[in-house]
Amino acid sequence: MSGERGALALVGRGTPLDRAVAVWWAERHGPLALATIDPTSEQEYALASIANEAWAIGRPQVVERIDAAHAASITAFASEVFDRFGTCAVLVVNAGQRSEAPLVELSADEWAAVLRTNLTVPFLALQAFGRLMLREGRGVAAAILPPLDSGDAAMAAARAGLIEVVRRMDEAWGEQGVRVIAVEAADPEALVAVLADALERTAKGS
Template structure:
C-alpha cells in the first residue's frame, strides 16, 4: 500500500537545473521511484554527461535531456512543447534552477540583482506557466518549487537571493490559488544549509561552519540526499491534498531562536 502511494512509474518529470547539485539528486530520487526524467541545464556538454550517467542506471528510455535557458520565455515554451510532443505528458515539474550572488546591498548592481531574480524566481513563473497549460488540460499535475530557509530568514550580503526565495513562497501560493481547482498540487521545498558545490566555500569557512552547526538543532549541514524523500512525496499521490505549502527541510533551523 505504502509503496504504491509513492510509486512514480510511468510519470514524466521535468527538473530544471538538474545537471548537478540539488537538482541532480532530486532527479535521482524521482527516477528511483520509477519516474521518467527530463534533465535540464544551460551547459549542453555537462547536461549530456549527466544524461549518460543516468542512462547507465535507468536506461535510455527513462532518461532525456533538454538544454534550454529557463529565463528565456520563448525557449521555455518551445522546450516544454517539444517535451510534451516527443517524450510525453509532463506529470511532475521541479523548478530547481537557481544561482547565488554575495555582495552588500549598497554595492549591488542592478544587473546582478536582475540576474538572480530572473534565474531564481522568474524562471519558476515561466516554466511553471508553460507546463501548467498542459497539466490543466489533463486535470492533474505536481509542481514543486525550490525555496530556501531564506524564504523566511535573511542574513547580510545575499539580498537578491533572499528576495527571490521569498518570492518563490508567494508564487507557490499564487499558483495554488489559480490552479488547484484544475487538479494541480503546487508546493515548495525549503532546504536549509545544504552542503553542495554552491556552499563549499561556506563549509570551508571555519567560523561560518561552526555557526551553522551550532545554529541548527540537528547539529549538521544538510545533504542533497535529505531532499529526495520529500520531493518524491510531493510528486506522488501521497500528497494529493497538500497544496500551497512550503516544507522546510532545515534540521530545525527555522523553529529556534
C-alpha cells in the same frame, strides 16, 4: 526499476541535488527531461552526466540546452516533454544564483540578474508546465527556494516573490489536480520525500 508514471522534468544546473532527484525518479518511476538554466556548455555537460545514469538503467532521457529565462524557450521545452513522453508527472525547478556583493555595492545589473534567475525562471517554468498539466488534470510542479544563508538582499527578494507566486498558483490550480509547491534546498532525501508526498496527495485528489 518500477513501472513508468510519466516523465520528470528538471530545469537546473546539474547540481548534486538535481542528480539525486533525477536518479530517484529514473530508478523508481520513469523517463527524464533535463534543461539548463543558462545555455552554457558547463550546465549542458552536467545534465548530460545525469542523463547517462538514466540511460544506464534503461530509462528514456533528453537534455536540452536552453535559456530558461526566455518564455519561448521554456514553453518549447515543456511542449517537447509532453510530446515525447506523453505526460509530465513532476517538474522541478532549481535555479539558485547568488550575489555576494554587499548591499552598498550591489549594482542594478546584479540585482536584475539574481531576480531573473531566481524568480523569473521559476515563474516561466511553472507557468509553461502548469498549462499542460492542467489539460490533463494532474501533476506536481516544485520550485526549489533560494537559501537565506548569505545575507543577499536580491536573493531574499526573489525568495519572497517566489513563495507568493507558488502560493497563488497552487490556490488557482490545486482544485484542478495540479499541485504547486515551494521546497527548501535541503538534503536530497528530504526533497524526494516532499515530492513523493505531493504525488501521493495529487493521486488521491487531496
